Amino acid sequence: MPELPEVEVVRRGLARWVAGRTVAAVEVLHPRAVRRHTGGGADFAARLAGRTIGAPQRRGKYLWLPLDDRDLSVLAHLGMSGQLLVQPAGAPDEKHLRIRVRFADSAGTELRFVDQRTFGGLSLHPTVPGSAEGLPDVIAHIARDPLDPGFDEMLYHAALRAKRTTLKRALLDQSLISGIGNIYADEALWRAKLHYERPTTTLAGPRSRELLGHVRDVMNAALAVGGTSFDSLYVNVNGESGYFDRSLDAYGREDEPCRRCGTPMRRRPWMNRSSYFCPRCQRPPRVSS
DNA sequence: CTTCGATCCTGGTAGC
DNA sequence: TGCTACCAGGATCGAA
Numbered sequence: 129m130p131e132l133p134e135v136e137v138v139r140r141g142l143a144r145w146v147a148g149r150t151v152a153a154v155e156v157l158h159p160r161a162v163r164r165h166t167g168g169g170a171d172f173a174a175r176l177a178g179r180t181i182g183a184p185q186r187r188g189k190y191l192w193l194p195l196d197d198r199d200l201s202v203l204a205h206l207g208m209s210g211q212l213l214v215q216p217a218g219a220p221d222e223k224h225l226r227i228r229v230r231f232a233d234s235a236g237t238e239l240r241f242v243d244q245r246t247f248g249g250l251s252l253h254p255t256v257p258g259s260a261e262g263l264p265d266v267i268a269h270i271a272r273d274p275l276d277p278g279f280d281e282m283l284y285h286a287a288l289r290a291k292r293t294t295l296k297r298a299l300l301d302q303s304l305i306s307g308i309g310n311i312y313a314d315e316a317l318w319r320a321k322l323h324y325e326r327p328t329t330t331l332a333g334p335r336s337r338e339l340l341g342h343v344r345d346v347m348n349a350a351l352a353v354g355g356t357s358f359d360s361l362y363v364n365v366n367g368e369s370g371y372f373d374r375s376l377d378a379y380g381r382e383d384e385p386c387r388r389c390g391t392p393m394r395r396r397p398w399m400n401r402s403s404y405f406c407p408r409c410q411r412p413p414r415v416s417s
Numbered sequence: 418c419t420t421c422g423a424t425c426c427t428g429g430t431a432g433c
Numbered sequence: 434t435g436c437t438a439c440c441a442g443g444a445t446c447g448a449a
Contacts, residue, residue: 129442160426189443208442209427224427245426247443293420302444310442400423401442 130206132273132307133350135189138212142184142193145214146239150180152232161226161241164203164266165251175252176202176229185261188273188306194255194262201255201262207247213240273307274344285336288328295331296324296403299343308343311379312350314404316343318378323410324403330413349375378404 130138154176156162156169165172181202182194191212193202204212213222217230217238227241227250241250253264272279284305291298298304299313308316317324319342322335331339353375377387382395386406396403 131443205443207426207444243426244428245441247426291419297420300443399421399442402440 129208129309129311130210131189131309131312131347132275133312133347133354135186135191135206135307136275136351137354138206139184139186139191141214142191142212142239145237146181146193147183148181149235150232151176151178152230153177154230155228156226157228158226158246160246161243161249162251164205164249167252172250172252175200178232182262185263186273187263187267187276188270188302189309190264190267190270190306192262192264192267198255198262200252201264203251203253203264203267204241205248207243207245207249209245210241210243210248213242214238215240270302271304271306274305274340275307275347279305281337281340284340285333288336289331291328293328294325295322295328295339296398298328305343307347310401311376312343312346314378315346315376317410318404318406319346321409323412324398324405326413378406380404 154173156173159169162169162172167175176195179200180196182196182198185192185194185201189205191204191206193204195201204210206212209224214237217236222240222242224242224244225240226243226246229239229241231238241248243249251266253266255262256265256268271284287304288298291301291304293301296313296317299308299316300310314324316339320335320339322331322339378393381393381404383392385391386393386409389406389408391406391408393404394407396405
């Protein structure tokens with residue numbers, strides 16, 4: 129499941145292998161992969177052809193490629209299973225190949241969007257006026273992520289505490305703080321010894337800063353390891369958690385001993401997914417919702 | 418306005 | 434063995 133660290137690794141791969149190249153032709157093989165593009169697949173392909181790709185950018189789990197005149201950007205979201213691969217033009221199509229981008233140069237590689245579950249996709253959007261990075265207008269509401277130098281920490285802490293919700297819901301709220309998904313939310317909460325259902329209103333400033341620190345730490349740790357699975361013809365993305373899955377302390381560890389206290393970890397159904405936590409280190413709030 | 422839950426999708430696997 | 438049911442989950446949209 130690509131969250132911020134995985135998407136950042138992909139961004140770096142695109143920066144190296146795709147930036148500066150001019151698009152020759154685009155092939156949309158599955159309409160769902162361009163469903164966020166209002167004009168449909170043919171329009172997406174026509175508008176992208178002939179354009180030159182600028183420096184890839186990222187905010188949270190969103191990735192985008194500004195185009196030459198900065199009027200439009202290609203927005204990409206990997207969803208749950210999306211991959212952006214740089215492959216030799218002659219390589220056999222992947223089973224779930226959804227979009228192919230051919231280039232007008234002699235490098236011999238093409239960009240492929242492969243996505244089994246089709247939660248992800250590509251689309252073209254006007255950029256926010258004055259945005260140097262070519263921020264697509266449709267993601268202007270997405271908060272900056274905790275690794276962004278422009279992340280406003282004071283604003284975040286105040287907004288978090290003003291929410292009438294629970295900690296994990298808030299961590300997953302991309303308009304409050306972006307880039308966190310189910311895996312890193314559970315990891316950060318475990319590190320902070322906080323229960324996922326604790327009301328945000330009860331989190332005092334110091335604890336909130338501590339939690340944010342753990343979010344950053346776990347993401348940086350994952351990023352450091354994720355970078356190693358990169359090679360030249362494969363813009364990373366193993367869709368999985370990369371090498372970091374061996375370092376997870378909470379996610380997926382039901383019945384395994386807590387790495388701090390040895391108590392068996394628990395899994396609880398939560399919002400049509402799961403929450404993993406240590407019942408001893410992460411005590412539930414007194415008044416549970 | 419804010420919060421909450423259902424829904425989209427497909428492949429792997431557990432269970433019968 | 435072959436089938437069904439369930440699980441993974443980010444973002445969106447409509448309901449409360």
